[in-house]
């Protein structure tokens with residue numbers, strides 16, 4: 001019996017030592033951008049989400065290195081009566097969307113449905129800098145609200161500069177007539193969480209997104225961790241239309257209510273650019 005107890009305590013000691021060893025390895029690994037570090041990150045039990053213990057109100061605490069607790073966060077509620085009319089400096093002619101640009105793939109990353117570009121043929125020029133269109137994705141409902149009202153769906157067109165600053169277009173979607181663009185995009189669906197499908201075809205976004213260029217403009221953040229405060233937000237005033245079925249098809253493939261609640265302005269100004 002005594003022998004068994006001794007054996008058991010040796011066993012327990014071994015386990016506790018190897019745990020410590022693993023902890024040490026983990027700490028070391030996260031300092032290095034190796035494949036191992038990526039693996040360790042994936043195993044982190046508390047990953048952000050839109051629901052329960054890991055919902056947006058917990059992001060700042062879960063994602064320790066993030067800016068989610070910052071003062072210039074997005075989205076916001078746009079109070080149109082408070083928006084100051086002033087040109088943002090972005091004109092329709094600064095947006096270069098090439099009709100032949102290929103959408104590389106569509107992926108369901110578990111937070112949103114995202115269409116990715118493989119080349120840098122689509123870009124915008126803003127304040128003397130080039131921002132390449134990297135991807136666009138959806139939120140249901142819209143993240144920004146206008147006078148407290150959310151739209152059923154929004155498209156975020158994410159443009160990135162070489163120094164990792166962002167220009168994001170928020171294109172609101174309302175329910176109405178069927179949209180040819182949605183027909184095209186949805187012909188690659190469904191894509192389940194964790195799944196990616198190759199698209200390999202071009203689509204001309206300018207045709208339906210930029211008919212009316214009036215927009216709200218302000219400085220904010222990414223709306224998902226790491227919530228980086230380096231985003232020039234352009235929220236277009238006019239919504240585009242898609243049929244209720246087309247809206248539902250996209251919403252049903254994403255987590256329910258995959259939108260972050262609106263954040264305080266904290267003294268920022270929202271501009272309206274005609």
Ligand SMILES: [Zn+2]
Nearest residue numbers: 137139156223
């Ligand atoms: Zn987004």
